[in-house]
Amino acid sequence: MRLLVLTRQMLTQAVLPVDKGGGTDTFVSAFMRLANQMENLQLDIVALEPPDRPFADTSNVRMHYYRARRLHDLLWTFREGKNPLANAVLTVGMACFIVRTALRLARSHRYDAIYVIGGPIAGVSGIAVKWLTHLPLVMHFQYTYHFRSAPAPVRMLAAAFYRQADALIGNCKMLGTDATAIGMPASRCFAVTNWVDQAYFRPLPNREELRAKWNIPAGATAFLFGGRLCPTKHVDRIVDALRDLETPEMLFLFAGEGVVEPDVRSIADNNPAIRLLGTRGRDDLVELHNACDVQFWGSVDVDYPGLVVMEAMSSGMPVVTSDETMNALYAGERVDGTMIGAPRLARLYPPTRQGIRRAIAETVRRRAELAAVRPEVRAFALRHFGISNALKLVTIIAQAAGCERPVAAPSTMLSTSQ
Structure with missing residues (x-):
């Protein structure tokens, strides 16, 4: 199974956690590690170019960076200040960079599905690429939204957005609950909790x-x-x-x-x-x-x-x-x-x-x-936070793509009893 993975995230090999005091394995980095432990799972990842220490390609994971970091950082600063114009420009601008890179890859390779992870920027990008390539789309949101309480026009827009996904995944059940409340079929909603590197985060004897x-x-x-x-x-x-x-x-x-x-x-x-x-x-x-x-x-x-x-x-x-x-x-x-x-x-x-x-x-x-x-x-x-969650995610994506689920390589440490 070969996936075109789209994200706004900046992926780097830096050892500092996302939250500066924890939060090391995001879904994308954990998914990359998983792909390198599977026999027939290949990822082409489109991501924002990091300032340093980009990931090197492996036999199963290939990185494709788009260069818009300074523009992203500038707009993100204004977005954090609740500037709606900056938020709109950030979403559309970053989506354009992602879509352009993704379409270039789609012309050169055959993919089984598009897997987008993150938030609205990744979602908008995935929908655009789906329309232009007709590939199945799996949208995975790391945030839980609350559209069912929004005004009717917002609910209608959110429902149309969600329905573009062949599978909609949330970190918890609340995303699916919200999506079904505004019209998304429950059969296309899933919840997958993150998993962490439990060979690394472990009890020490001393x-x-x-x-x-x-x-x-x-x-x-x-x-x-x-x-x-x-x-x-x-x-x-x-x-x-x-x-x-x-x-x-x-x-x-x-x-x-x-x-x-x-x-x-x-x-x-x-x-x-x-x-x-x-x-x-x-x-x-x-x-x-x-x-x-x-x-x-x-x-x-x-x-x-x-x-x-x-x-x-x-x-x-x-x-x-x-x-x-x-x-x-x-x-x-x-x-x-x-x-x-x-x-x-x-x-x-x-x-x-x-x-x-x-x-x-x-x-x-x-x-x-x-x-x-x-x-x-x-x-x-x-x-609860181990490799079984990763295998669940792969199963959902494979079903949406109409593929057989990739299997773990015999030499890897995918045991949940490690």
């Missing part, structure tokens, strides 16, 4: 040595926040809860960067029990997962955990996080804690000053219990 390396005092309960330091991740609420908090048994580590970083630095400067580690690479993250006691306030949606949580749990790290989604479109909705093994392997608390402080206090009291369940956390992650 936890006490790692605690000493990261200067974690004996007997302290070490909390790790990894990810973007921004209000979307409730970091402003964590800072408010930590301000003037006296908990002698606590050590709080922030790994990441973002707009709330000055506030984090301010409380860290006045409290030796709070440390700002800044951006950390993959090797540091695995060590921190094993050295610390709990992954604190990782990003969660209603029924989908973020990559930071998946990576931490794959390393055997219990999770304490919000009982309300961090998805602004579904603000206030409750999180289904069973997706991360709550209440035994994870605990959820209200994202309020009082709720976060209670989470910290109860976690300190439960330190021994947290250490005891680490093997169970790892086992849970292997079942």
